[in-house]
Amino acid sequence: MSNLIVERHTNNVEWWQQAIGYQIYPRSFYDSNDDGIGDLNGIRQKLPYLKELGIDFIWLNPIYASPNVDNGYDISDYQAIHPDFGTMAEFEELLNEAHALNIKIIMDLVVNHTSDQHPWFIESKKSKDNPYRDYYLWADATPEDLPNDWQSFFGGSTWTYDETTEQAYFHVFAKEQPDLNWKNPKMRAEIYDMIRWWLDLGIDGFRIDAISHIQKEPWDFKITDNQWAPFMNVNGIETYMTELKALFNEYHVLTVGEASGVSSDEAVAWTGTDGYVNMIFELEHCGRIGELGEQKGSIPHLKETLTRWQNSLADNGWNALYLENHDTPRSISVYGDDSPKSAKALAGILLMLKGTPFIYQGQELGMTNFPFTSIEQVDGKDTLYAYHALLEEQPALSPDEALKITMNWSRDHSRTPFQWSQESFGGFSNTTPWLAVNPNYQTINAELAQENSDSVFAFYQQLIRLKKAHEALIYGHYDLLLEEHPTVFAFTRTTDNDKWFIIANLASDATTVTIADELLVPTWQPILSNTEPLPLTQEMTLDGFDLHIYRQA
Structure with missing residues (x-):
C-alpha cells in the first residue's frame, strides 16, 4: 500500500x-x-x-x-x-x-552560536582588529554599563564583558556560547x-x-x-x-x-x-x-x-x-x-x-x-541555574521545595539513559552512566x-504500520471535534474516498461524550484501540486514557 x-x-x-x-x-x-x-x-x-x-x-x-x-x-x-x-x-x-x-x-x-573554545572565537577575543572579530557580536561596554539589559535563555545577561578589549560579546544562551554575526x-x-x-x-x-x-x-x-x-x-x-x-x-x-x-x-x-x-x-x-x-x-x-x-x-x-x-x-x-x-x-x-x-x-x-531526590543528580545547566536562583530569591524555600519546583519541567528527565533490559544500569552500560538510570528500568525496558x-x-x-498503509492518515484533511471538551481530543482525517475518526480521553477519569448525528452515518469500523474496542455510538463513555481509531465503512 x-x-x-x-x-x-x-x-x-x-x-x-x-x-x-x-x-x-x-x-x-x-x-x-x-x-x-x-x-x-x-x-x-x-x-x-x-x-x-x-x-x-x-x-x-x-x-x-x-x-x-x-x-x-x-x-x-x-x-x-x-x-x-x-x-x-x-x-x-x-x-x-x-x-x-x-x-x-x-x-x-x-x-x-559556537563554543567560546572554537578557533574563530579564540581569535576574535584577541583584539578589536582581529580578522575574526566580526564573526561575533561585540559592543562597547564596561562591567557596570552593558549595551542593554536583555536576558539570556539560560538566565542572566546576554552580554559578557571582556577585559582584554574592553567590550562585551553577545550570547542568547550561556556565556560559553557566543552568538555568530550573521551580518558578516x-x-x-x-x-x-x-x-x-x-x-x-x-x-x-x-x-x-x-x-x-x-x-x-x-x-x-x-x-x-x-x-x-x-x-x-x-x-x-x-x-x-x-x-x-x-x-x-x-x-x-x-x-x-x-x-x-x-x-x-x-x-x-x-x-x-x-x-x-x-x-x-x-x-x-x-x-x-x-x-x-x-x-x-x-x-x-x-x-x-x-x-x-x-x-x-x-x-x-x-x-x-x-x-x-x-x-x-x-x-x-x-x-x-x-x-x-x-x-x-x-x-x-x-x-x-x-x-x-x-x-x-x-x-x-x-x-x-x-x-530526582537531590540537586547532585542534576546535569542541566539551566536547571542548576534556576534552582540556585530560586533559593536566593526565596530564602524561605527549603532545598527540597526548590528541587521539586525546578525539576518539575527539567530537561534532565528526558536525558536519562535508555532502558534496554533488566540488567544493571538498564542494559545501557556495564559501568556507572553519566546520568542516573531511572529505577523503573526493571519493568520498563526494550527487552x-x-x-x-x-x-x-x-x-x-x-x-506506524497503520499510518503508512493509508493515504488519508498521511495527507487527509484534519478537523477537530468536541472542541470544548476539557480532556477529550477527537478529530477526523479525510480524503475524497476515505475517512477516519480518532478519539482519546487524555485524563484518568472516565467521561461521557455525545457524537453528532451527522458523524454516525454511514457506519464506522473499529480499527485500533488501547483497550476493548467500542462501537461508535451517539453516547460514548470513555474510561481514563481510552483511545479508539475508526474507519468509515
Whole structure:
C-alpha cells in the first residue's frame, strides 16, 4: 500500500511526508565501550531495533567536538566528532549501515552560536582588529554599563564583558556560547562550506537548532511584553534563510527548523512551497497548568495549539509533530499518568495527526520522568541555574521545595539513559552512566517490550504500520471535534474516498461524550484501540486514557 501512495503522489510530495522520525540523544542511547557514555557504535549496534520499530530516519543530537557546557550545543569544531562518541570513521560506518537498512540520518546543525573554545572565537577575543572579530557580536561596554539589559535563555545577561578589549560579546544562551554575526558575509560563507562538507559526506539533512535567533534587533531596542523579542524571528532573517534554502535545494535534503517565535500564521512562509525549510518545530503546544512543582500539560492548550497549526498548514506547508524531546520532560508524565495505557493514547494522537511524527528515544517504551531526590543528580545547566536562583530569591524555600519546583519541567528527565533490559544500569552500560538510570528500568525496558505483544512498543509498531498503509492518515484533511471538551481530543482525517475518526480521553477519569448525528452515518469500523474496542455510538463513555481509531465503512 505505501508504494502505491508514493506512485500516486510522485509529482507533489516528498519522502519525508510519509516517514517516521526518531530522535537520538547519543550520550544516553547505548554505551558500546563501557565508559558510561552512549556512542556512535552503540547507535549502530541498535539499528536493527529501530528497523523493527518501523522508523525511517534518525535525528542525531550534536556529536561534534565540544567542551560540553551545553551537552554538545557549544561546538568547538564543526567537522570533528567528540571523542566521547567515537571517530569520523565510525560515523561513516553508522551512516552506511543505516542507509543499508533504508534508514536516513539527519544531523543537528548549530549555527546561531559556537563554543567560546572554537578557533574563530579564540581569535576574535584577541583584539578589536582581529580578522575574526566580526564573526561575533561585540559592543562597547564596561562591567557596570552593558549595551542593554536583555536576558539570556539560560538566565542572566546576554552580554559578557571582556577585559582584554574592553567590550562585551553577545550570547542568547550561556556565556560559553557566543552568538555568530550573521551580518558578516565571510562568516556565512564559512558556515555554508561546512554545511556542504557534511552533505557531501552523504547525510540526509539537518535539524537546524535555534535558527530563528540568528537575526537580532538593534541594541537600543526596547522590550515591551516579550523579553525574547529582540532575538526571535526578527525582520531581516529572511535574507539568511533564503541563502540557506538555496544551499539545501542544491542537495534536496530534509530540513527541520527549530523556530521559536514563528507563529502558526507565519509558518507557511517558513515551510510552504516557497518556504525556507521543509518543516519546523514549534514550541507553543508545551503549555502547562497547576501549582509550581506540580505542573502538568494542559490538554485544552494542546488541542488548541496543535489544531491551529494543523489548520494553518492544511493546504501549504508541513507539520513536524512531537510530544517530547531532549528539551522537555517525558510526555507520559506531562500529559499522562505514567501508565502504558496513557502512553498508547498519546501515541495515537501523535501518529494520527497530519505531519511527520518524531518519536524521542524511550517514548516508544513509555519511559517516565526520573524521581530526582537531590540537586547532585542534576546535569542541566539551566536547571542548576534556576534552582540556585530560586533559593536566593526565596530564602524561605527549603532545598527540597526548590528541587521539586525546578525539576518539575527539567530537561534532565528526558536525558536519562535508555532502558534496554533488566540488567544493571538498564542494559545501557556495564559501568556507572553519566546520568542516573531511572529505577523503573526493571519493568520498563526494550527487552520486555519486544517480547510483549501488548506493550507500548508493539502499539507504536501498529500505529506506524497503520499510518503508512493509508493515504488519508498521511495527507487527509484534519478537523477537530468536541472542541470544548476539557480532556477529550477527537478529530477526523479525510480524503475524497476515505475517512477516519480518532478519539482519546487524555485524563484518568472516565467521561461521557455525545457524537453528532451527522458523524454516525454511514457506519464506522473499529480499527485500533488501547483497550476493548467500542462501537461508535451517539453516547460514548470513555474510561481514563481510552483511545479508539475508526474507519468509515
